[in-house]
Amino acid sequence: MSLLEVHQVSQRFGDLVAVKNVSLAIEPGELHAIIGPNGAGKTTFFNMISGFYRPTEGRIVFDGHDVTAVPAHRRVAMGMARTFQITEVFPELTVRDNLRIAVEVTQGLRMRLFSTRAQTRATNERIDELLLLGGLTDYAERYVGELSHGDQRSAEIMMALALRPRLLLLDEPAAGMGNQETYDTARLIRRLHRSQGLTIVLVEHDMRVIFNLADRITVLTEGEILDQGTPDHIAASEKVQVAYLGEKHEGA
Numbered sequence: 001m002s003l004l005e006v007h008q009v010s011q012r013f014g015d016l017v018a019v020k021n022v023s024l025a026i027e028p029g030e031l032h033a034i035i036g037p038n039g040a041g042k043t044t045f046f047n048m049i050s051g052f053y054r055p056t057e058g059r060i061v062f063d064g065h066d067v068t069a070v071p072a073h074r075r076v077a078m079g080m081a082r083t084f085q086i087t088e089v090f091p092e093l094t095v096r097d098n099l100r101i102a103v104e105v106t107q108g109l110r111m112r113l114f115s116t117r118a119q120t121r122a123t124n125e126r127i128d129e130l131l132l133l134g135g136l137t138d139y140a141e142r143y144v145g146e147l148s149h150g151d152q153r154s155a156e157i158m159m160a161l162a163l164r165p166r167l168l169l170l171d172e173p174a175a176g177m178g179n180q181e182t183y184d185t186a187r188l189i190r191r192l193h194r195s196q197g198l199t200i201v202l203v204e205h206d207m208r209v210i211f212n213l214a215d216r217i218t219v220l221t222e223g224e225i226l227d228q229g230t231p232d233h234i235a236a237s238e239k240v241q242v243a244y245l246g247e248k249h250e251g252a
């Protein structure tokens with residue numbers, strides 16, 4: 001069974017149809033990239049998968065459950081986590097405290113007034129584990145707002161991971177980054193994908209990231225699927241080459 005099935009979803013904003021009749025199946029353990037020019041509908045598509053927008057038409061099935069009408073916070077509880085095109089962290093808190101918030105949310109501790117010593121220990125161990133996995137141990141006590149863009153993004157990705165998702169949705173993880181940060185971010189994503197057996201769907205402009213990471217790629221143009229397949233298939237696709245010729249990309 002696919003982990004995520006998207007059946008012919010569309011999203012209208014008034015007269016504009018931002019996503020038209022898009023279907024997609026994501027298999028467990030897959031790393032799937034969504035690419036396309038600015039305004040192609042990638043973020044809108046993400047917003048529908050994660051529950052921020054309800055599709056105007058179509059159906060979304062996650063882990064065998066129809067989630068089309070399920071709100072975003074409940075999809076998180078079901079095992080979906082996402083990051084945003086613009087990094088969403090608490091800049092005035094330390095990396096450790098950012099992670100603490102995410103871990104405590106997952107453990108439901110914020111609902112309780114007192115936590116036992118065992119709970120506190122479990123929380124701290126989980127935070128240390130996430131810091132290590134995210135390559136953030138040395139920055140644990142730094143304010144997130146003081147970190148480089150790349151390290152802030154790592155912190156955000158690790159906050160999403162704290163939710164123990166089965167599906168991780170990343171919207172342009174390397175947006176606005178230089179070469180080294182882009183490379184580091186791609187390595188982090190690959191490490192999480194491999195070591196955690198995570199299913200990942202990412203939107204990205206940077207072709208180096210996509211062709212190095214993705215098992216499969218979906219190309220969106222003007223809200224519709226132009227082509228879909230392995231990186232080799234997409235690299236050789238005439239339709240894709242025509243669509244991208246003369247196209248300007250951020251970050252590429």
Ligand SMILES: Nc1ncnc2c1ncn2[C@@H]1O[C@H](COP(=O)(O)OP(=O)(O)OP(=O)(O)O)[C@@H](O)[C@H]1O
Binds near residue numbers: 039040041044
């Ligand atoms: N909330 C909204 N209300 C109205 N129009 C919207 C809204 N969100 C997106 N759009 C429009 O839908 C189209 C697709 O936008 P979307 O942000 O999904 O594209 P994108 O592929 O993510 O682009 P980018 O690469 O620039 O991030 C655009 O024409 C955009 O202006």
Ligand SMILES: [Mg+2]
Binds near residue numbers: 042
């Ligand atoms: Mg976008």
